[in-house]
Amino acid sequence: MNFSVRLRQWLGVLPGEAIWLIAALTTAIAPYAAMAEPWLTPVWLALMAWFVHNVMRSRIPGRWSLIPATLAGGVVVLSNHGTLMGVEPGLSLLVVMTGLKLQEIHSVRDRLLVVYLGLFLIGGQFLIYDNVLAALHFTAATLFLCAVWVRIAAAAAGLSMRWAFKTASTIAAFAVPVAVALFLLFPRDIGPFWGVPGSGGENGVTGLSDRMDPGSVQQLAESEAIAFRAWFEGQVPGNRERYWRGPVLWENDGLQWERGLDLDADAVAQPLTGTGTRHTILLEPSGHRWLLALDRPLGSTDAALATDGVLSESEPVESRTRYQVASAAPEEASLEPAGGQLALSLPETGNPRTRALAQELRAAADSDRGVVEALAERLAEAEFRYTLNPPVHEGSDAVDQFLFETRTGFCEHFAGSAAFLLRAAGVPARVVMGYQGGQRNPVGEYLLVRQSDAHAWVEAYVDDAWRRFDPTAVAAPERVTGETIEDSAAAAEDGRGSLLRQAALTWDAINATWHQWVLAYNEGRQGRLLAYFGLEGLTRWHLLGLAVVITLAWLAAAAMFMRRRGASRDAAAGAFDRFRQKLAAVGIGSRIGEGPRAYGERAMAARPDEASQIRQIVELYVRLRYAQEPDPGGVEQLRRAVRAYRPHR
Amino acid sequence: MRIRPGSGGVLLSLLVVLLLLGAINYANALLFFLAFFLLGSGLVSALMAWRNLQGLTVSLDAAAPGFAGERLLFPVTVTAGSRDAEALQVRAGGTGMPISRIPANRTQAVTLPVRAAVRGQCHIGGLEIASEHPMGVLRVTREYAVDVSTLVYPRPVRREVPVIQMTEAAAEAPAPVEDELVGLRGCRPEDSPQRIAWKAVAAGRGWRAKEFATATQGGYRLELAAMPGDDLERRLALLCRGVLDAERAGARWLLDLNGEVYGPGAGWWHRARCLEALALYPASQK
Secondary structure: OOHHHHHHHHHOOOOOHHHHHHHHHHHHHHHHHHHHHOHHHHHHHHHHHHHHHHHHHOOOOOOOHHHHHHHHHHHHHHHHHHHOOOHOOOOOOEEEEHHHHHHHOHHHHHHHHHHHHHHHHHHOOOOOOHHHHHHHHHHHHHHHHHHHHHHHHHHOOOOOHHHHHHHHHHHHHHHHHHHHHHHHHHOOOOOOOOOOOOOHHHHHHOOOOOOOOOOOOOOHHOOEEEEEEEEEEEOOHHHHHEEEEEEEEOOEEEEEOOOOOOOOOOOOOOOOOOOOOEEEEEEOOOOOEEEOOEEOOOEOOOOOEEEOOOOOOOOOOOOEEEEEEEEEEEEHHOOOOHHHHHHHHOOOOOOHHHHHHHHHHHHOOOHHHHHHHHHHHHHHHOOEOOOOOOOOOOOOOOHHHHHHHHEEEEHHHHHHHHHHHHHOOOEEEEEEEEEEEOEEEEOOOEEEEHHHHHEEEEEEEOOOEEOOOOOOOHHHHHOOOOOHHHHHHHHOOOOHHHHHHHHHHHHHHHHHHHHHHOOOOOHHHHHHHHHHOOOOOOOOHHHHHHHHHHHHHHHHHHHHHHHHHHHHHHHHHHHHHHHHHHHHHHOOOOOOOOHHHHHHHHHHHHHHHHHHHHHHHHHHHHHOOOOOOOOOHHHHEEEEEEEEOOOOO | OOEOOOOHHHHHHHHHHHHHHHHHHHHOOHHHHHHHHHHHHHHHHHHHHHHOOOEEEEOOOOOOEOOOOOOEEEEEEEEOOOEEEEEEEEEEEEEEEEEEEEEEOOEEEEEEEHHHHHEEEEEEEOOOOOEOOOOOOEEEEEEEEEEEEEEEEEOOOOOOHHHHHOOEEEEOOOOOOOOOEEEEEEOOOOOOHHHOOOHHHHHHOOEEEEEEOOOOOOOOEOOOOOHHHOHHHHHHHHHHHHHHHHHHOOEEEEEEEEEEEEEEHHHHHHHHHHHHHHHHHHOOOO
């Protein structure tokens, strides 16, 4: 017997409901099973095979096979994740337990529970997958589960899946406006209730750190992951101005730099003012409290600004965060003092050649500015190589090794060495971590900054202001002036490449819009939306009340719509139907296959004293029913006659 | 109209609350939307459940009489209001039948098989239509006051018990006139076309057959007092078997229920009268 025939026989034996339940649940968990946890697919398929096996024998496994299976499921999850806590182990456990619950279905309620578990699993996966494609998949899976749900609820009536899909779609069409209203208005200033498992920080998100070791930026150079996106009001800055300020590092140990300052020590909220370059940043989860902004921020929504120009949130950024910033050029933006001894301190020993060079530059120059200019000259003259694979510089003389021996390194080597040298020469200096550059997306009109744009540069206190000094740009200008790569290269590329490039940019623009308008909808955006409608200052109870009122109003409108749609089918039939209801109430129900005339005869025989009224109604209805032309006057007459007819009890 | 949470109502509320807690905790926009979508679906389906039973009218007719222990078939017609009614459950007398769909303003017939437990009257005092459509969130039930009764004959004893042989032939039973038309009865499969009362059929009174008194043997005397045992129901069951066998044998018989005498007579109508008397005979006072 060939396989397809056997498969068809096999499927024919299965009740439709079992097939649809398996299909809908599998659709719902597919992204997680396929992408995140490959071991889950065979386990799930085995559970489905067991279910099919049992359904075909109309058998429900007993306690003595279900309890060991449940324990085995727990062990499988535990051995694969090492724990049962957290989002992913929780999802895995739920998938396995849903498969097991499917085995012991007794009632309609059990079937519905399985559907609800499927919907809950979709919700759980939103914590991992939230891009546009995932959202489309889960929308389809939700509708699929809702259709199976409708079919189960009407199980006894044995209705088709096609009908169930139609009904589920109707419900969804009415439910979406409710969902949108509640989504927009439900108070967002609540929670969290329990600790959100770290998705950033040590838990593997590669991103900028507030510590500069040799290699810390280098490992980001290969990461195409998105760091953030930035939208500008007005002119988008040119590539040379695209310095994105992150943490400022004060404490030095040779080539290594650390923050050395508490973020909260002098951070204050700085509201947006009229001046500066306004932009909006959508930051991917970083696991750090500090934010990124175009160098150098003057103020922002929500975040606090430290004296040294670092923006920070009160909690680490664990989910995509959106904020607005106004920035100005560093030397214009800052009235920050020199920083005293902190900006000059160096390790006691080490790097003698660098210190000697610093003294030499200091002696030759007449001012701090002169020292910086002389250093820039030296860097430009000496043949430095900028490479992603630098040799190892280590020990207490790492700066010497880089400046005088290898002369080969990455932005962190340049920045760390230059800041060291400036301090040795008595010029206050520090290292700034951040990003430099960004790809312009013409479709969405924003800058896309990737982890590979991570950068480090120096700030030196010269002429009463902290000024940016990027030694990498001086020694290896191609790193910073690389705008040819992004902005003008498209024209040079061949047609196919640019088409692909266009598609990629369009796709990112779609995702960015999705992030900006759906995923990043939070308390702040809610406030702005309400302000747009002139509804500032609503408390959460006002908001909830408003949401409830809108929901009820919509449901009332939906009820009216349902009523009218039914009524408009045939006004005459509707009126006659009311007549029939009145008669049925006194015990004269219509019979199957009985025409209006026969029904009327029977009613007149039963109620001779109302015969004339009954005859009038029946004759009017029959005339309207078989008339060639629509007759609104007749319909109105029929309606009046039916309204007037009151069968006595 | 009675409204209660359906099979999935409470669980759905729990699901929405859990999703909402997760959404708030993780500040996850899609979770918020899913929770609110399911809440909206629940509300809309509750509205649809309520609308589904609006404007429904029903009528219930009496079933044909039957014997205790059998299922009596009560014909029900349900007429939809101005919109389609879907996935209904019609319940009365402890049984239910599903109706998948009635288009607007149309009528659908179903038969309710109601189990008749004891002889006497099988009375149906109420009929309800329930539905959990479309999502099992609400169970909406509408009750209709109906008042329909059907006779339930005693359950006859086994066919093998020779009841009529135990009775003596009634001496006074006169010989019948051959082929005397004594009335009409319901059709049976073995009836020849000549026996069918075509006039009655044409008049819409259903399939009827002519009943002739064709008894050729002597009659039987079925007396309650003559039945063995103390159990009244058992003795009535014996008499019931006797009536059935006598009629099948084409005999004339007389039924004597402690002085209430039926007959002597023969044929379908006599059988029906006797069975009715057996059905309604007062139960023993104990």
